[in-house]
Amino acid sequence: MSTLATEQVERLLSLREMVDECLASHLAAAREQGDGEVVDLAEHVLLSGGKRLRPLLVLLAYQAAGGKHPEDVLPLALAFELIHTATLVHDDMNDEADQRRGRTTVHLLAGSAKAIITGDWLFVQGFGLGGRYDEGVVSIMARSCSDIAVSEFLQLDHIDDLTTSPEDYLDIVRGKTAGPFAAGCQAAALVAGRSAEDAEHFRTFGEELGVAFQLVDDLLDLRGSPDMGKPRGVDVVEGKMTLPLIHALTLSHGAERERLATLLSSFKEADWPELMDLLHRSSSLEYAEVLVDLHLERAGAALQRVGAGPAVPLMLDMLREVGERTR
């Protein structure tokens, strides 16, 4: 039940198709150059129906920033998707995941050694495209990628850590999810010729959207969703401390907190009803929903301050759509 009008959905789909085609051509060119099996593995994970959220954001932010030549920002958009996919390949190894975007993960398909190198190759492709831009854009990209690594360390350190605070959580999310969204929008505005100050507002838009997006993902992990391409409760089983869990652990006490801690420490399928009941009692899902709205509002405010043109209402509707996914 999309809140987007048909015309808008079509516009997004056609942008996404363009991104898919460009990614496919990039891989074809690499294959032409003789890159061989690494391209096959990269293709396996890259061309498997990703949402292309990061490149779409880059393209839309560029338009909202007044950019008139989408081909100028396209390599940047592709760079963000390639780097994102690189981190997915490496993440899946660290999470020992079996599936990604409905397909077997690269390390299960080809072994750890080739999966590490496939991730590296994807990183290189991303940086090769991103490196075409001037120093300001490159340093935004590099900073964003460093932040991803730093926040992945934080995340690893907080696996199964029931004392993780909301601040720890936000540090992780700001680096890992919101960081690339923020960097993509900021860099797109610079490529469109906007001032550093304006680009900061585009950055804020991306960052707030990214935090909201992660919170929605947290909620979907608990509630399940047919279009997620992954089963419900993956985060819970992996010991990833999502915000609803952190909130519930913080609020509850006594026997209830003890029970919640026990459930989370050795979670089984049969524990779902009890876990959901505990989360409802502390209003933790509702709390996360309120935060989603808050961050989406902030994102919208930042965008309306500096954005213009037909991309803006489309992006605002996308914000609404993100919020709707959790209801």
Place this chain on the structure above:
Amino acid sequence: MSTLATEQVERLLSLREMVDECLASHLAAAREQGDGEVVDLAEHVLLSGGKRLRPLLVLLAYQAAGGKHPEDVLPLALAFELIHTATLVHDDMNDEADQRRGRTTVHLLAGSAKAIITGDWLFVQGFGLGGRYDEGVVSIMARSCSDIAVSEFLQLDHIDDLTTSPEDYLDIVRGKTAGPFAAGCQAAALVAGRSAEDAEHFRTFGEELGVAFQLVDDLLDLRGSPDMGKPRGVDVVEGKMTLPLIHALTLSHGAERERLATLLSSFKEADWPELMDLLHRSSSLEYAEVLVDLHLERAGAALQRVGAGPAVPLMLDMLREVGERTR
């Protein structure tokens, strides 16, 4: 027993010290920004007395190409070392190596997950610095890094493969060792303002030196060397097909080849005398030595064609020194 004059040794040492200091400042700046443990792990492997061959080559090639402002090429030199170190961290995982540059490898120290991310972080640092240059330089770097990945796939496919041909070997070496040497020298010449055609000769210099360097490494793996920082026979034990082994397997036949194949398939410390005897009978070490000289000569010829200034004799002496290491 260095063939370099004291003055030249001092010049190289002072260049290396400068590289070390710049790498240390780069890490300090990242630590300042709050990058935390990933910087500690990066430092553990980066500041542990590497030879800094790649950045030194970049600096010297720049000077030989007539560049007058070493600070212009310094980020490029550091980029090549950071990317090289990233590949070492990931390689060591794939090789299950315990030691690197005399220290515990990152994955043994901090686990696989953090080692993968530390490698990624080092890649990002390298590309962040390299991305400051214009598109020509960036695409040379990106191509070189893609080639590393492609040749690592080839290498994995040829582990324990006794039918590996000299051509397979050269494909692997050209991508993995010679490629970054070639790319560094070519890019340095471009940064110094030389034409694309001249830069190609610098590329040839780097590529030929790189092949020679790998052959020397192959020989040292068989003969051992006190200054290698790794024990003799690592390649043999790991099933890496080095050129002397490939040559011996190609030349020998009948019972002798069978014995050699058996030795290599399940190599033990006690097999050394017999292995060396078989290699001597096929003159395989001598063959590799001749190839070293051939590639060094070609490197020298390319350099003398386009290089000038005091860096040139220093680089030629370095070539001689590389050759001497195998004797």
